[in-house]
Amino acid sequence: MSNNTDTVPESYPMNSGDGTNSYTKNSYFQRAATNVVKAKIDDVIAEKLDVKKNSSTSESTFRLADLGCSVGPNTFLTMQNIIDVVQQKYQSQGLASHMPEFQVFFNDHVSNDFNTLFASLPPRRSFFATGVPGSFHDWLFPESSLHFVYSSYALQWLSKLPEELLNKNSAAWNKGRVHYASGLMVLIIPGIPNGIHRSSAPTGMIFDFLGLCLIDMAKEGLIIEAQVNTFNLPVYVASPKEMTQLVETNGCFNIERMEITQPGARVDGLSGQALTKHLRAGLEGIISKHFGTKIIDELFDRFSKKQQESFNLLESKYNVGTQLFMVLKRI
Template sequence: MAQLYAMLNCFQYPRMSIRMTMSSPLDSRHGVQLNLGEQTMERSLQNLYAMNGGEGPNSYAQNSSYQRGVVDVAKPIIEEEIAMKLDVKQLLSTNTKSFRIADFGCSTGHNSFPAMQIITEAVEKKFRTEGLNSQGPDFQASLDFAYCSCALNWLSEVPKAVADHNSPAWNNGKVHYTEARQEVFEAYSNHYANNIGAFLDARAQELVQGGLMALLVPAVPAFKNSGTSYTTPTEIDLIGSCLVDMAKKGRFGEEKVDSFNFPLYFTIPEELKTIIGRSDNFNIERMEILNNPGKRTLRSANARATYLRAVFEGLLINHFGSEFMDELFELYTKKLAASPHFLDPDNEKSIIYCSSQAQS
C-alpha cells in the first residue's frame, strides 16, 4: 500500500509589484483546468464531478475525518509561520484594511471552516503582538494568505498518452500508474509537474506583497529503482482489481476498464522540491513529518471503503454508471478486509512541508 503523506508548503511572496489578474488557475479539487480571458474550459462540463454532497452516510461531509485531521495537525505549523513570516506592517503600508484568504482545496463538507478559523485567529494574534490592535484587518476575499489542503494530488485530466491505444504509455488493464510501465509513470509525472507549475504561476499573480501560501499535498514516501515507478500496491489498485473482476463477470465490457484511469498523482518531497525550484517566485524553506490522527478513525474496512466511496464515487459513476456502485464497493470492502496492511494506520505518515521566498 502506498503510504499517504501530507505536505504543508508555506511560501512567502517577494515584495514587488504584482498584476492582480488570474491566469490559467488549476481547479485541482475536480481535476479540471479552468482558463479565463480568451481561453476556454479545457474539458466539457459533462466530465466534471464532485465529492458526494449532502450529509448522508456516503457523503464527503461524513467521511472526511482524514482531511480534517490534516488541518488539525497542521495548525501549530500554520500559526508559527504566520507569527514568524507574515509582515503585517508591510500589509498595512499598502493602505488597505482588508486581509484576504483563499482556500484552493475546499470541497463539499465543512473542513474549510476550521482551516479559515485557524488562519484568521493567527493573523489577529499577530496584529496584537505587533501592537496594532486598532489597525487590524477586515477579513475579505483576497490572497494575502492562500491555503490548499488535500487537493493538489488531483490532475487537471488523465494524461492523454495514457488513454491512447497507439501510445507506449497506454495503460490498458490498469487504472493508475502504480506497478505500470515506466512510460505510464512518466506521463503522469510530467503532467503533474505541468499542473503544479501552472498552479504556482497563477498564485504568484494573485498573492499581494508579503502574502503567504500554505499547501497540504498528499504524497508517497519513495519510489523503486531510485525514483522511477512506484511499486507498492495502493487502495486505488484494489479498486482497479474490483473493476477487472466485475468486467470478467460481464457486468460491463473490459474496454470500460481499459479506458478508465484515475486522474491522481502522489508526489515525493524531492520531486516537489524540483518543481518548486523551477519557479521564479517560490523557494523551499521548511519540511516536517508528522502523523495525522484523522486516519485512525478509518481502521475498519467498512469505514475505509465508505471514505473512499465519498471521494471517488462521482468519478466512477461518470464512467461506469451509478448502477454498479453498490456492487463495486461491497467487493472492495471484502478485498480490503482481507488485506490488513491497508488498514494499519502506522503504514501512513503525513509530511508538513513549508517554504518561503527569499527576500532581496
C-alpha cells in the same frame, strides 16, 4: 497560473449533500491530517507573516483563499484557525488597533456542491465568505489580491488525464489498472521528470483493490473490460524533489519550508467500512461518470470485502496519510 481558456479542466467533485455517502460525513480522515499540520502553519504565520507591512497600507481587509475547499466542514475549521493566528500576530505586534477585517474565498470546480458548503457556514464567523467557482489550474483572482492561500488534499488532482495512458501504442498504456502509480510509470508529464516508479504506499494498495474489483466485475460481465482499460484516476502525488523543481521553474515563489509529515496517531474509528465510505465519497463521481451509476453499490460492496481481507496489513501502515507540507512566499 495561466488564463488560457482553450481547454476546460476536467472536474471531479466530491459527493454532494450531507447523506450517508457524502464527503461532508466522510472526510474526517482529511481533517485529522489537516490537524497534524496546524501547529506548523501557526509557526510559519508567527515567524513569516509581515503584519506591520500590511497595517502600514490603506488596505483594511485580509484576504484568504482555500483552493479545493469541497463542501465542508474541514475548510471552515482551517480558515478560522488561520484567522485566529493572524489576529494573534497583530496583537503580539501591538497592532490590535489596526486589526483588519477578514474575507475568505472558497474555491472549487463549478460542479462542486456550493449549496451545501454555504448552507453549513458557521453562523458566528469572523470572516466574510465568498465563493469562487473554477479550476485553480486557471486564473481565478486579480493580481496581488490575496494575502494567504491554502490548499489541502487537492493539488494531487490533475487538470486532465494524460492522453498517453489511453493510447494502446504508448509505453504508458495503463491496461487493467485504475492508477498508473500502481504500476510502472514511464509517463512524461509536463513539468514532472519522467522515470520508473512503483507505489508501495497504502494509497496505492487501496487503488489496487479498487482495480481488482473492477476487473472481477468485467470478468463476470457486469461491465465491459474495455471500460476498465480506459479508466484511470487522474491523480499524481509529486515528490519533494519534483515539487522543488516545479517551484523553481515557475519562478514566482520561494520555498520557505518543506517537510514530509508522517502522523503517528491513527484516526479514531478507523475501520474497513469507514475507509470504504471515505473512498466512495471522493471517487463516486468520477467512477459514475465513466461506468454509470448502476455499478456503484456493487463495486464498493466488493471493495469493502476485498480490502477487509487485508485490513490488518493496511491498518499496520495506514494513518492519516504521509503528507508533504510546503510553505511558499511570493517573490
